[in-house]
Amino acid sequence: MQININKDVNLLEFGEKLQELAETDVKKCYQCGKCTAGCPLNYLMDISPSQVIRFCQLGMKEKVLNSRSIWYCVFCDTCSTRCPQGVDIKGVMDASRRTAVRQKIKPKADIRALEKSFAGSIYSFGRVFEPGVVGGFNLRSGKLLHDVFLFPLLLLKRKICLIPHWVRSSEVRGVFKRARRKERGL
Amino acid sequence: MNYAYYPGCSLESTSPDFHLSTQALIDFLELDIEEIPDWTCCGASAIHPDNKLLSCSLPALTLDAANQEGKDIMVQCPSCYAHLKEARHALRRKDQLTEDVLEVVGKEVESSLEIKHFSEILVHEIGLEKLQEKRVKSLEGLKIANYYGCVIVRPQKLMEYDDPENPMLMDQLVSLTGAESVDWPFKTKCCGASNSISRTDVVLDLTYEILRLAKQNGAEAISVLCPLCHINLDLRQKAIEKRYHEKFNLPIFYYTQLLGLSFGLEPKELALDRLFVSPFPLLKSKGIL
Numbered sequence: 001m002q003i004n005i006n007k008d009v010n011l012l013e014f015g016e017k018l019q020e021l022a023e024t025d026v027k028k029c030y031q032c033g034k035c036t037a038g039c040p041l042n043y044l045m046d047i048s049p050s051q052v053i054r055f056c057q058l059g060m061k062e063k064v065l066n067s068r069s070i071w072y073c074v075f076c077d078t079c080s081t082r083c084p085q086g087v088d089i090k091g092v093m094d095a096s097r098r099t100a101v102r103q104k105i106k107p108k109a110d111i112r113a114l115e116k117s118f119a120g121s122i123y124s125f126g127r128v129f130e131p132g133v134v135g136g137f138n139l140r141s142g143k144l145l146h147d148v149f150l151f152p153l154l155l156l157k158r159k160i161c162l163i164p165h166w167v168r169s170s171e172v173r174g175v176f177k178r179a180r181r182k183e184r185g186l
Numbered sequence: 187m188n189y190a191y192y193p194g195c196s197l198e199s200t201s202p203d204f205h206l207s208t209q210a211l212i213d214f215l216e217l218d219i220e221e222i223p224d225w226t227c228c229g230a231s232a233i234h235p236d237n238k239l240l241s242c243s244l245p246a247l248t249l250d251a252a253n254q255e256g257k258d259i260m261v262q263c264p265s266c267y268a269h270l271k272e273a274r275h276a277l278r279r280k281d282q283l284t285e286d287v288l289e290v291v292g293k294e295v296e297s298s299l300e301i302k303h304f305s306e307i308l309v310h311e312i313g314l315e316k317l318q319e320k321r322v323k324s325l326e327g328l329k330i331a332n333y334y335g336c337v338i339v340r341p342q343k344l345m346e347y348d349d350p351e352n353p354m355l356m357d358q359l360v361s362l363t364g365a366e367s368v369d370w371p372f373k374t375k376c377c378g379a380s381n382s383i384s385r386t387d388v389v390l391d392l393t394y395e396i397l398r399l400a401k402q403n404g405a406e407a408i409s410v411l412c413p414l415c416h417i418n419l420d421l422r423q424k425a426i427e428k429r430y431h432e433k434f435n436l437p438i439f440y441y442t443q444l445l446g447l448s449f450g451l452e453p454k455e456l457a458l459d460r461l462f463v464s465p466f467p468l469l470k471s472k473g474i475l
């Protein structure tokens with residue numbers, strides 16, 4: 001891949017910031033490619049895990065934050081476990097994704113819709129209410145019939161509960177509110 | 187031994203088989219382990235990518251609940267295990283994050299308690315010898331691939347469970363039953379995890395490889411310790427077979443079910459009837475049932 005380093009990018013500044021967030025030193029990476037070789041999701045990524053690290057070293061923020069890769073990573077930690085230089089690649093993926101969320105960059109995968117449905121369920125009930133999560137996801141992602149054929153199967157095996165449990169939900173809601181306020185720096 | 191059991195949302199809803207077989211073992215072994223009353227969700231994988239502070243604060247509520255009872259925590263779900271350990275780590279750091287978590291939770295939370303996976307308690311605290319004495323039935327002839335998934339073993343520094351690439355805890359427990367643990371390379375390969383709902387195709391791709399490798403190495407069934415891995419391999423096995431035009435018919439057991447069988451517990455108590463890929467033909471052909 002040919003890379004044109006845009007003169008406008010503030011070299012390294014982005015990498016430094018991410019490093020701080022991910023608590024790892026991307027400068028140690030010597031591009032051996034081991035992280036990419038073991039990544040189970042690499043086959044769907046537009047830039048490989050080792051390229052993500054390289055772009056961070058170069059401070060090329062747009063490349064990383066606009067990549068599909070940060071949304072496809074499942075945080076399995078295979079990369080960080082195997083990196084001979086001790087770089088926490090997963091941590092960088094995680095920090096990049098959180099940065100992208102904060103900068104309101106449009107997610108490149110439906111995983112965000114799912115995360116929001118999960119969070120909504122925990123916020124409302126204090127526990128996960130699965131039918132609500134899948135339903136919420138289907139609405140948010142527009143895949144209305146997604147997985148609905150599984151419902152009868154799950155019911156048959158009594159593996160789904162149709163009534164949510166409410167557990168200490170006001171306490172949980174308080175935690176949500178305070179944490180969100182704090183993350184926004186208020 | 188002074189543990190409080192934190193089942194977590196998966197065991198309560200989509201994985202009652204794991205919950206019931208765990209409870210059956212607790213009763214059979216007469217362990218003094220009771221469920222934490224009014225436990226709340228650990229935040230699952232949904233919160234973490236969004237809000238680190240929140241993802242450490244939600245499990246801190248559970249740490250606090252166990253502290254109130256003066257107990258350590260026993261977990262079965264690797265994802266809960268990971269989130270609880272992450273929260274404990276955040277509390278132990280004694281830095282800004284610690285202060286923020288305490289402020290969000292709104293009370294002082296002790297971080298000295300132990301967080302153990304049930305398999306750790308079985309192997310390290312009860313001990314293999316003692317468990318061996320309880321065996322009344324041998325599962326000899328059954329070939330099992332032990333599949334740990336990625337969450338429980340990594341990052342090793344935080345999880346402190348077992349080797350991150352070649353864990354042996356479940357192998358030891360399964361060997362105890364008389365079944366044979368096959369040697370195979372995908373013990374800790376990722377199954378696609380929560381992409382299960384948002385990108386089902388990804389999960390089918392990854393789990394196909396897991397089933398294929400298990401079978402190729404002679405396994406007749408797989409043993410798991412994660413409810414999400416279980417859903418992806420068991421509930422979705424039909425879809426995997428359809429996508430790849432290949433029949434597997436590999437029953438996916440929870441390790442607690444295999445142990446329970448060797449202790450002579452009833453299939454019903456172990457919720458074997460609630461697996462999607464029926465294990466009964468295999469168990470009958472081996473003379474186990």
Ligand code: SF4
Pocket residue numbers: 028029030031032033034035036049050053082083084085086087089
């Ligand atoms: S494994 Fe480590 S050193 Fe090798 S390319 Fe990946 S980040 Fe760089």
Ligand code: SF4
Pocket residue numbers: 035038039040041042049072073074075076077078079080089090093
């Ligand atoms: S943590 Fe993400 S980048 Fe690393 S191996 Fe897993 S999926 Fe790939």
